[in-house]
Amino acid sequence: MHFRRTLDHMSHQQSLFSPTVTEPIDHERTGGLDVAVDTTFGTAERVDLDETSWITHVPGWLTGDDELMRLLMTNAPWEQRSRWMYNRRVQEPRLTAEYPVVAQAPHPVLHHLTGELSRQFGVPYSRLWMNWYRDQDDGTSWHADRPVDRLDTAVIPVLSLGATRRFLIKPNGGGRSTVIVTRGGDLVVMGGRCQKDYKHSVPKQRTPAGPRLSLNFSPETAPQIA
Template sequence: MMSEPTLFPAGGAEPDRTRTGGLDVVADPDFSTATRIHLDATSWVDYVQGWLAGDDVLMRLLMEQAVWEQRSRWMYTRTVEEPRLTAEYPVIADAPQPVLMYLADTLSAHYRRPYTQLWMNWYRDNNDGTGWHADRPANKLDEAIIPVLSLGVTRRFLIRPVPGGASRALVVHGGDLVVMGGRCQRDYQHMVPKQKQPAGPRLSLNFSGPNPVP
């Protein structure tokens, strides 16, 4: 069993509460629990357990305040509703909570690239999920670093090579961060599967930067 992560390791500091909108929501600036999983020579995943403290507070506010929509997509011969809700903010400063800017800045400082955009998915229960996919337009780039922050209940996160085959599974809890880097979006696909066991709601917060020309 993995030990509980410790926030505020040596050198870490609690953020100015004006940056978090006065919320008790704190990210570990040192990424002290990060484990890097090398998928191959050019693709990797950082799994950061307990990166965010106070995820339940943030989740409740985002469920209430974000602009959620039910999207549809064409599959084979018909249009179907996506089994999740989505809220997208091309300018993260327009998102409903100031703490999201603080999280984006913390990620930007660590990975040394700007995170200025946010899209969020709301998995309402165990019947919601996603199929195998890569994030667009990052899958058109030679390399990309895409952080995904989980809020809420524990769900499985799977990743496998684009041609198919065996997948790796991460059991992701509320407050955990999964970061896909290198050629991960180009050479791999990921999914959050539906499950038979009942489950409560989960939000995934996906951070990205300006969309460069591939």
């Protein structure tokens, strides 16, 4: 899958993952969907933000993202949420759905994805938070994910489905951003002290964009808001 990534003043390090291997689709585990993941993480590229924080971008980690996207757009419990901003309550510029216990989600494919990520990163992911960016006017501002930002270190995978959008991350103290362009099926993993020392965003844009879903996997004690 073609992709483009821009890095600003950051070191770049190739991952040591094995080359991509095409495997048969296990329809029992995917609930009948033509969805597959690269269990070798063969396209992974790591960006060291500093000595203790890193990002791994895995282009095309998931194939069949359009099928998964249609399933979730149709069946997940989406809602329009709001929050206080200064002295008034405003609607968030995206839709949100969550499975606080992903093992109880009614879609076997979500159990499958969670299991693969847990095995790869050695983290018992058990919660799933999803955002639906309907078009270019939806986005999320600079933030760290709570309450995982209170942990010294964390490994948080974010799976993109649908339209191409930019994922930005920058130090808490300011500075230029690292920009990763994500396409449908791409995985971005924030590791080390990313949540403690950095903030990230999916900005709104002027260029027209179709819908995008982000699937954010976290341990039980660390629900996502990004």
